[in-house]
Amino acid sequence: MAAVLDKGRILLCTPAAEKQGVRPGTSADTARGLACGIQLLSDNPHARRRHLHDTALSLLQYTPNVSFLEDQAILLEVSASLSLFRGPRTLCHRIHATLRNQGARARLGMAPSAMGAWVLSRQPSGQHRVLTTHHLAQRLNVLPAQVLPAAQPYSDWLDGIRCRTLQQLRALPRKALQQRSSPQLLQQVDAAYGQATEIFNWFEAPPTFSQRYELTERIEHCNGILVVTMRLIEQLSGWLQARQLSTRSLGICLHHEKGRHARAPTQVALHVSESAWQPDDFLPVLRERLQAITLPAPVITITLSVTQTATRPTHSGTLFPEPTQWLHQERRLLDLLRARLGDQHVLGSQPVADYRPEQANLWSPIHDSQCDPDISSSPSAPPSRSAARPRAVVAPTGTAKSKAAKATMPPRLAMHSRPFWLLDPPQPLTVVANRPVHNGKSLHLIHGPERLESGWWSPSGHERRDYFIARDANGARYWLYRQRESQGAGWFLQGLFG
Numbered sequence: 001m002a003a004v005l006d007k008g009r010i011l012l013c014t015p016a017a018e019k020q021g022v023r024p025g026t027s028a029d030t031a032r033g034l035a036c037g038i039q040l041l042s043d044n045p046h047a048r049r050r051h052l053h054d055t056a057l058s059l060l061q062y063t064p065n066v067s068f069l070e071d072q073a074i075l076l077e078v079s080a081s082l083s084l085f086r087g088p089r090t091l092c093h094r095i096h097a098t099l100r101n102q103g104a105r106a107r108l109g110m111a112p113s114a115m116g117a118w119v120l121s122r123q124p125s126g127q128h129r130v131l132t133t134h135h136l137a138q139r140l141n142v143l144p145a146q147v148l149p150a151a152q153p154y155s156d157w158l159d160g161i162r163c164r165t166l167q168q169l170r171a172l173p174r175k176a177l178q179q180r181s182s183p184q185l186l187q188q189v190d191a192a193y194g195q196a197t198e199i200f201n202w203f204e205a206p207p208t209f210s211q212r213y214e215l216t217e218r219i220e221h222c223n224g225i226l227v228v229t230m231r232l233i234e235q236l237s238g239w240l241q242a243r244q245l246s247t248r249s250l251g252i253c254l255h256h257e258k259g260r261h262a263r264a265p266t267q268v269a270l271h272v273s274e275s276a277w278q279p280d281d282f283l284p285v286l287r288e289r290l291q292a293i294t295l296p297a298p299v300i301t302i303t304l305s306v307t308q309t310a311t312r313p314t315h316s317g318t319l320f321p322e323p324t325q326w327l328h329q330e331r332r333l334l335d336l337l338r339a340r341l342g343d344q345h346v347l348g349s350q351p352v353a354d355y356r357p358e359q360a361n362l363w364s365p366i367h368d369s370q371c372d373p374d375i376s377s378s379p380s381a382p383p384s385r386s387a388a389r390p391r392a393v394v395a396p397t398g399t400a401k402s403k404a405a406k407a408t409m410p411p412r413l414a415m416h417s418r419p420f421w422l423l424d425p426p427q428p429l430t431v432v433a434n435r436p437v438h439n440g441k442s443l444h445l446i447h448g449p450e451r452l453e454s455g456w457w458s459p460s461g462h463e464r465r466d467y468f469i470a471r472d473a474n475g476a477r478y479w480l481y482r483q484r485e486s487q488g489a490g491w492f493l494q495g496l497f498g
Contacts, residue, residue, distance in 0.1 A: 001017040001020065002040075003031055003040055005028055005041065010025060016035075017035050025146055025149075045071075054211070054231075055074060057238045058102055058238045060241050062081055064241075067200040088110055095108060108128060110130065113136065113191060113192060123143065136193065145164060147166070148166075148188045150187075151169065154180075154181050157181075166189070166192070205238070209235075210306075213303075218300055219298060222290040226290050229252060229290075233279050236250070246277045246311070247276065248308070249270065252269075253267055253305070254299045257298070268289055270282065270285060271335075275310060275312065284339075344365055346366050354454070419479045419497045422495045423495065423496070428493075429491040429492060431491060438478065441472040441474075446470065453465075465481040468481065477496075480495075481494060
């Protein structure tokens with residue numbers, strides 16, 4: 001059991017202390033008498049304000065109107081958010097999940113007035129959500145008068161006149177009550193019942209985002225780093241929501257020991273292929289990235305920053321979804337593969353304007369521009385062959401240039417067939433009785449030839465080939481060519497038909 005003291009009275013207490021009868025506003029001596037062995041701690045206003053600021057930043061993802069109430073609570077104006085989050089129950093569940101990710105234990109209260117919601121949130125039991133002023137009045141009438149901060153200094157006087165509930169306090173003559181107490185008490189009573197205009201200073205998100213989390217204990221495992229980093233990502237989501245921005249890259253800095261045993265911080269770059277602003281958009285990739293790193297030393301501080309942002313993309317308002325919306329799951333899969341395997345191990349085909357099949361498709365690491373149709377549609381230079389080595393092609397190749405007369409081509413070959421799988425490099429074939437042989441089976445030419453002459457500018461030299469489609473005794477089809485007028489003349493198998 002523990003509680004926080006402010007000017008000799010309980011400011012906050014744990015649920016275990018509340019079960020023993022300790023309440024906010026209780027004196028320290030009374031708290032010690034009610035809860036034997038309770039641990040009383042002095043209030044740290046700076047740490048409390050910093051915690052409230054960080055929590056408010058994460059709650060901006062639910063409403064742009066966030067404020068602080070009595071430096072002890074966070075107020076959210078959610079009248080416009082109820083329909084967006086499908087009702088008060090779902091909204092409260094979402095807020096509870098965010099608070100858990102922030103490492104905060106809090107009670108939620110919902111009411112038509114801010115003071116009423118704050119009073120309901122401080123109650124250990126009972127109904128905490130009311131949506132009309134009528135039900136709010138019924139709920140407040142039975143509560144003790146000391147639930148209002150302005151009534152706590154006058155608790156002994158109120159007990160002396162047997163005024164113990166808010167309903168009884170509200171029934172007292174207003175002018176006499178104001179003379180014997182303070183104007184703030186009447187203001188808080190009216191504000192709780194929704195009969196006074198409440199004015200708030202709304203919290204504003206900072207122009208840039210860079211949050212730092214000082215750990216109370218050293219972390220040596222990535223699971224602990226994941227939990228703390230998700231707290232910062234919750235704050236990032238609130239900041240992006242308030243600014244109506246999105247991002248594709250995050251910078252995570254893991255700080256280690258200082259002083260004599262100082263080490264350079266560990267930098268973790270987090271990239272996603274599409275614009276993101278919600279915590280679930282970053283969590284899968286973050287988990288994979290953290291599992292792939294090895295910590296050189298324990299972590300004492302974690303910093304999360306965003307350097308590049310973009311305007312949030314708008315969703316289509318049409319009846320049918322746009323084609324780009326179907327790519328969402330595919331992009332998430334690519335993000336996970338790149339985070340788990342590394343960028344250099346996830347390759348995509350890069351078509352090149354070359355008649356040679358083995359050069360028409362090159363493979364290189366997939367970049368965000370290949371995942372974004374708006375970016376990939378813009379003209380760009382073809383990849384260099386030194387950076388992307390030809391690999392087994394899993395996409396149809398470009399059409400080869402044919403010099404054979406169209407009269408010799410069968411009419412059904414007006415659009416040349418291409419195999420789906422090319423061999424890298426082409427496999428030489430033996431020749432028996434003037435026929436190419438593959439795996440001991442003689443191949444019978446059924447279509448061709450299709451002549452290709454190209455590559456005179458490349459280091460490999462001028463290629464002169466005649467392509468054929470062949471079939472073996474089992475009906476399997478092959479794509480092969482005969483090299484002409486070169487030192488490596490002969491038959492080569494280059495592709496397999498499905």
